[in-house]
Amino acid sequence: MACFRTSARICRQFLFNNSSSTKFSAVFSSPRWMSSGNYEYIIVEKKGEKNNVGFIQLNRPKALNALCKGLMSELDQAVQKFEKDDDVGCIVLTGSDRAFAAGADIKEMQTKEFSDVWRGNFLSEWDALSRCSKPVIAAVNGFALGGGCEVAMMCDIIYAGDKAQFGQPEITLGTIPGAGGTQRLCKAVGKSKAMEMVLTANRISAEEAEKAGLVSKVVPAAELVNEAIKTAEKISSFSKIATGMCKEAVNAGYEMSLKEGLHFEKRLFHASFASNDRREGMTAFSEKRPPKFTDS
């Protein structure tokens, strides 16, 4: 903690480096808060030294976290709960060592008719993660297949354990990806690789996913969750207004032309000057002290 007193610059290094005290907090932080919700398919906790990381673990091990209706509905509820929680600045979503998620629940889908899925707009209810204004990190170990890969891609950052496998095997079921597995994958890994993956059901390793651009970091499987929590703690230490603006600018820019994206970013940047946190951040820098963000 002495670094905080010494200078703002050293403090900034503290925030940006993997300091031993941050590692300590991520490794040893216990679930100090359990969700009051009664979840069947997920585990929901708050983690991190400051209890400011929303942690969701898919927990349907016998079915390799297949994304049944109940699980997706609980995921939606948990994300909304963290969205409203003023202490939470970032969310980590993970699965088990064996599977992040093996896709939509095939046994649940098996008997559905065209009219069911069309009229019910099946899978549209999966959009909760994409609507979340707070950053979400997917920590992927094991299989991320079909809907599992799609859910990971709905997150803002993907960290993968070194044994993770990504794929879109829907073609083997006589169907196609239905929750972004063609479009999001195409944007992440490029058209040729995405086309190969959806047409052949070939899986790619964590290493390949990192090279192709689907994943931002690969770490040993055992360290994955702590690594994601550490990053989430860092993100949570910043102004929630600024992190929200960053997320909005990146996501909007991704969909827009360069000209529109640059304009949108500039306007959000201008808007940040209306926040107390922008004033505090720059004042703290000048006064060589750590900033105290108030999310206002």
Ligand SMILES: C[C@@H](CO)C(=O)SCCNC(=O)CCNC(=O)[C@H](O)C(C)(C)COP(=O)(O)OP(=O)(O)OC[C@H]1O[C@@H](n2cnc3c(N)ncnc32)[C@H](O)[C@@H]1OP(=O)(O)O
């Ligand atoms: C529509 C889109 C969304 O856009 C989809 O997501 S469609 C689904 C796409 N996913 C898949 O096709 C993957 C299906 N799963 C597998 O291919 C294999 O299970 C595996 C992931 C390669 C693992 O194989 P392994 O031999 O190690 O394990 P099992 O096959 O015995 O699986 C264990 C257990 O889990 C059940 N299960 C696995 N995936 C699903 C799923 N997507 N839906 C429902 N259930 C799933 C599997 O049936 C086994 O349970 P058991 O039958 O033994 O009770």
